[in-house]
Amino acid sequence: MATQRGDRMRVLLDLTRWEGQELDISGKFNARAGDTQDLLPLWIQDNAFPVDLRGWKVAYGGTDSHMVPHYHQVEIDQLKSYRGDQQTVGKFTLAFDDRTFNVPGAWNQFYIRFIDAEDNTISTVDLTFGVFDDTFYAHAGEAEDSYVEQFQKILQAVANAGDKAKGDLQEWLKKYKQSLLDAIAEVNDPKNGLYVRYQQLLDMTKQIQQTLKAAQFHDRIFQYATVQDMKNATMPLPGDFAATQGWTDADDARGGFWRIRVKRDGEVPDGKNTILLSTGHVAERNYGIVQDMEPIHMGTVTYEAQADSTGFVDQMPPVHMYVSKYGAGIAQVDVDEAGGSEINEVDVQPVFNGDKCEIYISPADLRFRMPDINLETPTSADCDGPNVYVVSNIYTITLSLKGALAKDFTIDKDFITEYKDLMVTLN
Numbered sequence: 001m002a003t004q005r006g007d008r009m010r011v012l013l014d015l016t017r018w019e020g021q022e023l024d025i026s027g028k029f030n031a032r033a034g035d036t037q038d039l040l041p042l043w044i045q046d047n048a049f050p051v052d053l054r055g056w057k058v059a060y061g062g063t064d065s066h067m068v069p070h071y072h073q074v075e076i077d078q079l080k081s082y083r084g085d086q087q088t089v090g091k092f093t094l095a096f097d098d099r100t101f102n103v104p105g106a107w108n109q110f111y112i113r114f115i116d117a118e119d120n121t122i123s124t125v126d127l128t129f130g131v132f133d134d135t136f137y138a139h140a141g142e143a144e145d146s147y148v149e150q151f152q153k154i155l156q157a158v159a160n161a162g163d164k165a166k167g168d169l170q171e172w173l174k175k176y177k178q179s180l181l182d183a184i185a186e187v188n189d190p191k192n193g194l195y196v197r198y199q200q201l202l203d204m205t206k207q208i209q210q211t212l213k214a215a216q217f218h219d220r221i222f223q224y225a226t227v228q229d230m231k232n233a234t235m236p237l238p239g240d241f242a243a244t245q246g247w248t249d250a251d252d253a254r255g256g257f258w259r260i261r262v263k264r265d266g267e268v269p270d271g272k273n274t275i276l277l278s279t280g281h282v283a284e285r286n287y288g289i290v291q292d293m294e295p296i297h298m299g300t301v302t303y304e305a306q307a308d309s310t311g312f313v314d315q316m317p318p319v320h321m322y323v324s325k326y327g328a329g330i331a332q333v334d335v336d337e338a339g340g341s342e343i344n345e346v347d348v349q350p351v352f353n354g355d356k357c358e359i360y361i362s363p364a365d366l367r368f369r370m371p372d373i374n375l376e377t378p379t380s381a382d383c384d385g386p387n388v389y390v391v392s393n394i395y396t397i398t399l400s401l402k403g404a405l406a407k408d409f410t411i412d413k414d415f416i417t418e419y420k421d422l423m424v425t426l427n
Contacts, residue, residue, distance in 0.1 A: 010084075010091065011040060015114065015123035016047040038101060039082070044090035044114065051090040055117030058094060065105025072097060073115075221257075225250040231277050236260045238281055254367075258283035295349055295360040296418045298397075299381075299411040301388055302356055303404040317386075317404040319357065321348040323366065323373065324396040348399070359399060363419055377416050381409045 044051045053076050061071035082093040094112070106128075113124040222242040224230040226249065236242050240260045247254035260281055263269075269276040275283040307313045324343045347365050351358040366373060378392045383406040388399040390411065399409070 009041060010043040012043045012045065013112070013125050014045045014048065015051065015125075038096040040094045040096070041082070041084070042090075042092060042094055042112075044092075050088075053087040053090055053092060057115040059113040059115060060094070060096070060111065062107055062109040062111055064101075064103055064107050066103050067108065068103075070100060072100065227275060230258065230283060231275060233277070234279060236277070236279075236281070236283070238262050241286070242283060257286045259286045260284075295362050296415065297412045298359045298361050298415050299390075299409055300356055300358055301399060301401065301406055302408040302410075303401050303406050304355065305404050308403055314403050316350075316352045318402045319348055319350040319359070320400045320402070321346045321359075321361065322398040322400070324398065325373070325394060357401065375416060375419055378411055381411060383407060383409060 044053060056076050057073060058076055059071070059073040061069070063069050076087060076092055079092060079095060085092050110127045111124050112127060114122045116122050222230075222233065222236050222240060224233065224242060224244050225246065227244050227247050230236070230242050230244055233242075238261050242258045242260060243255065244258070245255045246252040258275070260277070260283055263276070263280060263282045267274075267282070269282055273285045277283055303317070305313050305315050305317065322343055322345050347362055349360040349362075351360065373395060375392045375395060378390045378397075381388060381390045383389075386401045386404055386406055388401075388406045388409045390397040390399070390409065399406070
């Protein structure tokens with residue numbers, strides 16, 4: 001080896017000043033091929049200030065004259081301490097191992113790299129020097145062997161990692177296969193398997209469909225061709241709704257909607273608005289559930305709201321409409337049947353606007369109440385208290401605004417025309 005001791009012979013490396021430069025130390029350090037303990041005294045500074053090297057590492061290497069790569073790393077704390085070494089002020093002796101200088105000649109590149117305690121590379125310094133030849137050195141070529149050995153170690157590490165990955169993959173495949181088998185077993189379980197549950201749901205669905213078909217759940221309106229068909233049916237129960245296409249025939253334009261309820265004590269159904277069913281229940285005519293056809297505008301009532309006995313004034317009083325038929329005499333709303341009158345209440349739809357009430361009626365409802373009714377252009381319209389009397393031939397239409405004073409009535413000029421057109425449609 002070729003090393004001179006003493007601080008004056010230490011190689012001074014300034015981590016700041018020498019960064020990116022190349023330092024020639026051939027005058028202070030020269031190695032000989034075959035040396036096994038090459039020592040390089042170093043003094044490390046940072047911008048001329050000493051550096052505490054405790055916990056640091058130093059890496060060195062490069063390519064020798066035979067283009068063989070070298071890399072070595074050592075912890076400075078683990079290096080042997082020589083005279084003058086003091087790591088707290090940056091002084092230490094770098095010992096190269098016996099595989100560093102195996103071949104003679106000038107190195108193509110040689111560097112020393114300093115790594116702090118946090119594994120941060122602080123600086124890399126390039127050095128220039130040569131290795132003297134030694135004809136008695138019988139181990140020439142060991143550098144190449146070292147490089148091959150290092151490469152073989154890397155390959156072995158890769159192979160080991162591959163074996164581990166292969167083992168992990170096989171273990172994962174084994175667990176996956178078992179999980180898949182467990183899932184299949186759960187699906188095919190004869191008691192609680194998914195397939196069994198699916199079949200149970202299908203059976204339940206079929207039962208529900210059969211129940212609905214039998215109308216055990218009354219979630220729809222029962223439909224019949226005639227009233228007699230509805231009377232003979234056994235299924236509609238109280239709370240259900242029924243619809244008839246006609247009265248005696250499906251196409252007689254006297255169909256309607258009915259609400260099924262319990263028969264009241266002492267009640268005698270009239271056979272027109274209330275029908276006694278074979279089940280003992282009653283079907284009550286419901287004119288509001290569905291409109292048979294669009295209502296037509298009959299006219300406008302002008303009224304004055306009146307206070308009741310408590311002082312309350314209803315600005316939108318209840319409106320009722322009655323149709324009376326007389327065989328002879330002067331039309332009067334209160335004439336009883338013995339006097340030759342026939343009175344029927346007809347559904348009416350009032351639309352309020354200030355002190356005026358627009359009257360809309362359903363021709364189909366009017367036709368059902370009095371099948372033979374034949375209205376002509378009214379001959380008079382008189383107001384008396386809460387009532388308005390509209391006279392047409394032997395018919396009187398009475399509008400009653402409860403709790404109000406009827407002051408005037410104006411019939412729509414197109415009422416009779418629209419009414420007759422709709423009567424033709426109903427016929």
